[in-house]
Amino acid sequence: MIDVMAVRALVAVEQSGSVVKAAESMGYSPSAISQQIKKLEKQSGVALLERYGRGVLLTERGKTLAERGRQILDDVELLESTLLADPEKPEGTLRVATFSTASRGLVAPILKKLDGSGVRLSIIGEDPREAVDRVATGQADLAVVHDWQSVPLAIPDHLEVENLCLDDADVLVNSGHRLAGAAEVFRRDLLEEAWISTPAGAICSEALMQVFADLGRVPNVRAYDPDFSTHLEYVSLGVAIALVPQLGRPPLPENVIPISISDMCNQRQVQIVYRKTMAASPAIRHVVELLHHAAEQI
Structure with a gap:
């Protein structure tokens, strides 16, 4: 049986182009990621990675497995965020990427309201482009970003976007x-x-x-x-x-x-982004609702 963790490791390598960077994004050592890839190669009987300079590239079979693996991971995330979650009891830790002024003006004000709710936020400051990439690749669950009218922000199709305020x-x-x-x-x-x-x-x-x-x-x-x-x-x-x-x-x-x-x-649109597979997550919906309320108070 294919290990979901091993598939996640392969997808991370594909997205980052490096075993080391994949390990950093997943919070594991490079050797642990390599072992997961080797496990998949043993099960499939073919090489999934090949050396390219200082990094690695996926072989044709590796690309195919990573593409189908992303679909599996999306289905697992959707299952966890809906069928396995109690809609009446949002809980868990959400990784939130946000730019600094939104962290002060929107995220910080909702932290008190989350005390005792079962939902915890792990917050990292990022420029919007990096924040979108973190959510898109699964390194963060939600991001608060801004989109200047003069400098549009590219949002991948698999992400949901909600406007917060101008x-x-x-x-x-x-x-x-x-x-x-x-x-x-x-x-x-x-x-x-x-x-x-x-x-x-x-x-x-x-x-x-x-x-x-x-x-x-x-x-x-x-x-x-x-x-x-x-x-x-x-x-x-x-x-x-x-x-x-x-x-x-x-x-x-x-x-x-x-x-x-x-x-x-000179105006920017402040937005929330999260993966569409997480749209029904009780924790995501709870935090999004609090952020909308905080934006209305500005």
């Missing part, structure tokens, strides 16, 4: 800045400004780049930092301006002024 972003300037008295500004007014941005490649950084994209310019970024609290400090000191969403934003210092860009909508 999150506006403001341009933050020091109270002594030449634009501090303006209720709103045009993008061309900001062309020569020094900015602080999230790290290059992050979605929020790409959203800032898109502000000037059709003007044939890129913003003058003086500093990169993943923490919006650092952005507020730079603005407070008058050494940079910043594009900062409102969700989970710390209170603004008295000398930091928010203004809006009149000729561009």
Whole structure:
């Protein structure tokens, strides 16, 4: 009889392209994953992996087994989330991937409500692209992500998406800045400004780049930092301006002024994603409901 754990190991190797990375994602040692693959090879009588540089590739038979294995794993997950779960008693540990401001503004507020409920959250901070990948590959059960209108987020077909709320972003300037008295500004007014941005490649950084994209310019970024609290400090000191969403934003210092860009909508859609096979899970439904309620309070 084929071991589901062994099939899960093969699928993880296919998704990651490496025994080591598959082991990391599953929480096992590389040798344990290799043993599971060897078990499948012994049962099937054919090689399932082949060396390729420093990584591995699946053979043709390996690809076939992994494809059918994913279907089996989906069916097992669906069985566990529905037939084997008590709909009146959500329980278990959910692995949640979320970006930092949603962790502060949406996830943290629901933790008290989960105390004593039987549902526990294991939370990891991730950029939305990585969070979607974690859910898609089974490394997380649920993710809170954001989708900027200017930088769409790709969601695989086997994931369910629910909209939570819209999150506006403001341009933050020091109270002594030449634009501090303006209720709103045009993008061309900001062309020569020094900015602080999230790290290059992050979605929020790409959203800032898109502000000037059709003007044939890129913003003058003086500093990169993943923490919006650092952005507020730079603005407070008058050494940079910043594009900062409102969700989970710390209170603004008295000398930091928010203004809006009149000729561009800087808004992101905050969403929940989870695998469709988990849609009926009592624990997933309970947490999703709490997140919707938290979003309504914003």
